[in-house]
Amino acid sequence: MIGKNIYNFCEKIFPINRSLTGDGVRKTLEIIKDEVGELNIYEIPTKTECFDWEVPKEWNCKKAYIITPDGEKICDYSINNLYVVQHSTPINQEMSLEELEQHLHSLPNLPKAIPYITSYYSKYWGFCISENNRKKLKEGKYKVVIDATLSDGAMTYADLVIKGREDKEILFTTYVCHPSMANNETSGIALNTFLIKYIQNLKDRRYTYRFVFAPETVGAICYINKNLKNLKENMDAGFIVTCVGDDLSYSYVSSRKGDTLADKVALNILNYGVEKFEKFDFTNQGSDERQYCSPKVDLPVCSVNRTKYGEYKEYHTSLDNMDFVSPKGFGGAYNVYTKIIDVLEKNGYYELQTYCEPQLGKRGLYPNISTLETAKETNIMMNLLSYADGEHDLIDIANILNIEATLLIDITKKLYQENILKVKE
Amino acid sequence: MIGKNIYNFCEKIFPINRSLTGDGVRKTLEIIKDEVGELNIYEIPTKTECFDWEVPKEWNCKKAYIITPDGEKICDYSINNLYVVQHSTPINQEMSLEELEQHLHSLPNLPKAIPYITSYYSKYWGFCISENNRKKLKEGKYKVVIDATLSDGAMTYADLVIKGREDKEILFTTYVCHPSMANNETSGIALNTFLIKYIQNLKDRRYTYRFVFAPETVGAICYINKNLKNLKENMDAGFIVTCVGDDLSYSYVSSRKGDTLADKVALNILNYGVEKFEKFDFTNQGSDERQYCSPKVDLPVCSVNRTKYGEYKEYHTSLDNMDFVSPKGFGGAYNVYTKIIDVLEKNGYYELQTYCEPQLGKRGLYPNISTLETAKETNIMMNLLSYADGEHDLIDIANILNIEATLLIDITKKLYQENILKVKE
Amino acid sequence: MIGKNIYNFCEKIFPINRSLTGDGVRKTLEIIKDEVGELNIYEIPTKTECFDWEVPKEWNCKKAYIITPDGEKICDYSINNLYVVQHSTPINQEMSLEELEQHLHSLPNLPKAIPYITSYYSKYWGFCISENNRKKLKEGKYKVVIDATLSDGAMTYADLVIKGREDKEILFTTYVCHPSMANNETSGIALNTFLIKYIQNLKDRRYTYRFVFAPETVGAICYINKNLKNLKENMDAGFIVTCVGDDLSYSYVSSRKGDTLADKVALNILNYGVEKFEKFDFTNQGSDERQYCSPKVDLPVCSVNRTKYGEYKEYHTSLDNMDFVSPKGFGGAYNVYTKIIDVLEKNGYYELQTYCEPQLGKRGLYPNISTLETAKETNIMMNLLSYADGEHDLIDIANILNIEATLLIDITKKLYQENILKVKE
Secondary structure: HHHHHHHHHHHHOOOOOOOOOOOHHHHHHHHHHHHOOEEEEEEEOOOOOOOEOOOOOOOEEEEEEEEEEOOEEEEEOOHHHHHEEEOOEEEEEEEEEEHHHOOOOOOOOOOOEEEEEEEEOOOOOOOOOOOOHHOOOOOEEEEEEEEEEEEEEEEEEEEEEEOOOOOOEEEEEEEEOOOOOOOOOOHHHHHHHHHHHHOOOOOOOOOOEEEEEEOOOOHHHHHHHHHHHHHHHHHHEEEEEEOOOOOOOEEEEEEOOOOOOOHHHHHHHHHOOOOOOOEEHHHHHOOEEOOOOOOOOOOOOOEEEEEOOOOOOOOOOOOOOOOOOOOHHHHHHHHHHHHHHHEEEHHOOOOEEOOOOOOOOHHHHOOOOOOOHHHHHHHHHHHHHHHOOOOOOHHHHHHHHHEEEEEEHHHHHHHHHHHOOOOOO | HHHHHHHHHHHHHHOOOOOOHHHHHHHHHHHHHHHHHHOOOEEOOOOEEEEEEEEEOOOEEEEEEEEEOOOOOEEEOOOOOEEEEEEEOOOEEEEEEHHHHHEEEEOOEEEEEEEEOOOOOOOOEEEEHHHHHHHHHHEEEEEEEEEEEEEEEEEEEEEEEEEOOOOOOOEEEEEOOEEEOOOOOOOHHHHHHHHHHHOOOOOOOOEEEEEEEEOOOOHHHHHHHHHHHHHEEEEEEEEEOOOOOOOOOEEHHHHHOOOOOOHHHHHHHHHHHHOEEEEEHHHHHHHHHHHHOOOOOOOOOOEEEOOOOOOOOOEEEEHHHOOOOHHHHHHHHHHHHOOOOOOHHHOOOOEEEOOOOOOOOHHHOOOOOOOHHHHHHHHHHHHHHOOEEEEOHHHHHHHOOOOHHHHHHHHHHHHHHOEEEOOOO | HHHHHHHHHHHHHHHOOOOOOOOHHHHHHHHHHHHOOOOEEEEOOOEEEEEEEEOOOOEEEEEEEEOOOOOOOEEEEEEEEEEEEOOOOOEEEEHHHHHHOOEEEEOHHHHHHHHEEOOOOOOOOOOOOHHHHOOOOOOEEEEEEEEEEEOEEEEEEEEEEEOOOOOOOOEEEEEEOOOOOOOOHHHHHHHHHHHHHHHHHHOOOOOEEEEEEEEOOOOHHHHHHHHHHHHHHHHEEEEEOOOOOOOOOOOEOOOOOOOHHHHHHHHHHHHHHOOOOOOEOHHOOOOOOOHHOOOOOOOOOOEOOOOOOOOOOOEEEOOOOOOOOOHHHHHHHHHHHHHHHHHHHHHHOOEEEOOOOOOOOHHHHOOOOOOOOHHHHHHHHHHHHOEEEEEHHHHHHHHOOOHHHHHHHHHHHHHHOOOOOOEEO
């Protein structure tokens, strides 16, 4: 149900011509704002310096295509925005096939796929084409048109901070710079949007939640540049929301340190909440964890995915389309992420208030008749009390008990209400 | 030999009607006192508050039985004290089989066994019966008699502190609240008694030894309540002595922290001193380690058993009788526990007094002729010297060498006498 | 090529009659001095106290042999210096076979080998003989001659310190007390000599290198005694160079602590630089690591070998000859040790100077066209930047990336020159 809703939203933004900069990003962010009711959209001018980088020129592509010697229009950007190398310089020119071939990109091993190619930082123009169609091209004069502007403008990104009782923050960030590919990366935008709605509906929130939608790498670098102080002071855990729509597997990319709160909660939910998942250490990083975990930035950020970027053959091609993702895929990712939120909301270093075990019977917390079911619950409760020593948080205790930490939430609440457990100051 | 002596003592106290409170406990403690010559017996009045608990009423059962419609006396407490639910309220009444059935307990899966049932904290009466005999009961009027008192009195427990050169203490504690079951728990009482005798005969004791005999849970809680300051200040290691009479296996239940001195010495002896053993982490706790290891109490207490409570089918039934335990079973447990004591007595963080290796030859500690046997001894000695850095105790060094720590005792003594090794201040 | 040179040098010093003390050691050290151009040779008088030891008497053997009843000269020291028990007292006497047998040593399990036997610290004379030849001895009068002096003199050792930019030192030490055996121990002398030449040719050295040639055990103890303060203050890593000439395997004996810089660099090179190797923990110690790692000395010294002492059947016999070692064997050891040096020279705790990743493209460090080869290099570079947090040195980072640390040297140099990386102060 929720998976279907996310899928539908993904489908809606899928066709938009997003790139590192430009109007496609703006249009996407406006649709998100409509969906959730609130969103801060920022424009950061070309050439603005952000740490070691500067914001590149803005690229907008009106149309792009090739006319074959037979007069056929191919590689039409209005049909599929992957046909054009991102940030191509404008061109309008006739040329031989030989000359054109220098600017064509295809994948011999995936002959039906249009590849996704970018050239953000070197001047270049090019087209992407399936290997099958490339082979059909004959000798002759080709007309090549890219009607695009690459000029001073801005890079666009957005965030939304939803306040909780505490200033401490949880971050969910995704990237908005990819054109029409579904899993990487329209899925992250869609899921992040629905996580906003989940938080908006969460009563009596403990944490403050920060949602970010920015271009990958340079967008994340600019975002960190603008928000470093606050992020360093307040972030308890953060997640790169990417590749969350397919149903092939679950994956996890660790933070650089590997043992942050973000890693801990993600691993508990993945270890006990899904049938299996692939575990990638940080040396496999390839997205914005690289910025958030950079030594001087050093934030507790990991990534939870369905099938990780680079681990499926359709990755970075036109085959990563709406057929590759599914309501079931989105539903699974949403389930994992909302469990992560639920656990973080209640997590803490609890301390047992009594010497020795409390007399649970007199408080109605100990079963009169013992069954296998109550025995399991009692064992969980007794161990929760035993490890409530101010040195193990709920996730640690769940890990010791080999259970999903969500299973401790209700018991903890009862024991807290009875003043048996308190949170360590 | 020693195993047979312990078995015989176990047999002597086996028939006594022990419960959480009452005269059976008193009688048991008097027999122990007779055996070892000294024991402090305490009475703690009903309703005394101990941390979150209060001492329950005292229960004494004079007689209890059922008269069947045929006039047969069954479930006779004087024949087997398991027939009555512990702490049953008095009753003397006729009733139908249907009514009686509400108060009968049996085990369909173990049809010959009388189960062991307690009702310490809710008012109730009941009888335990084998499933086979229960099936034979016919319709008709049953006369049900429980001639018991449940009234203000006291809970009884005992301890014995045997002084050594140092104030630091080793604790051995067992529980005295179980009626006639052999492994759990008459065996612990018997073994603890013979460990007292071992310590009484140990010349030039280093440690002070504390032996405790108390009811499980509330007894342990009261004991900790009365002795907390001393236990916290002085206890170096403690052991729950329970289920130590059978010969099926060895087991170990870790302390909450898992790496205390108690765990370290127990694991070394079990790893290298017995053929195999079952290792249970603290989440499998179920006895008084729960109190001693409770967060605010936090003492270094683990448990070494033959077959652990709950891990044998006869557990908590009439089948846990004197046939289930054996002299060989007791002998094995005694051997492990006395090795633990021997190692603790000599354990320490030794420091090599020379720079580089000492010249052992001139002290007659290096073999003139090297054989395989002396080579092994020499290797042990050279490694003992190498790791005598004040950061590894004897148990650590034994673990590094993959040997039982008892094997280092004699060599250490020699090197100590030669002033080559000293104990770190 | 280099392997052949080391082999040839080994062959040159192989026949010399080395022992714990005496002229053979002096002659060997002079040959080393000739080879490398500089060497400090020291004489330390008999009876000098060094920690718990004293320097033994000097032993020089002019000739030694046995004349059989048939007039045949056997066990002739001038043919093989293993025939005589090292430090044998002089003798010139006729005796029966029965009497002689008390002083003969052979190896029934290795019937062609002459064993290597010493008697440094107890007065004794003896001959070593192959089991096959021993069996041929007939009844009759034997003339036994050992023309040797065992008298006050000196123990001889040498060192060479080659200064670098820093005072911090790397130690390479080997022992010079073994007579004609090739792998243990002429090979270490030969390799250590060629490591001196490698360092002499290393431009702009960072580390100061200390090379030691001393008798085993008492020689090492005396060396440490004389140099303790400097060694403690300056040694960053040290290596016992022994058994480095055969081609059967590679081996590693850990330092006592097991995690020193010496261990770290050795393990990285062995894990990723050779096909396989045997890993021995410190409990297998048997050479001078025992002294250097002794608790109060406590230096970061491990050992990298081809086949470790005691792990080949020819060990400590006449079969450990020039056929047992090979140019290939020496070449492999030289390769490992020089890689260790190369990594140590460039190792350090580097710190990334930018927030977030640096823009490598504008510095020409990011490939324009990505191939499998550049992708691997880029991944290594990105991870190097990610882990350059001042808490991981280059070896740690190489271990995280599962690569030989030598692979990081060039990239690190480039990034250092671009001021992207600096060494942590």
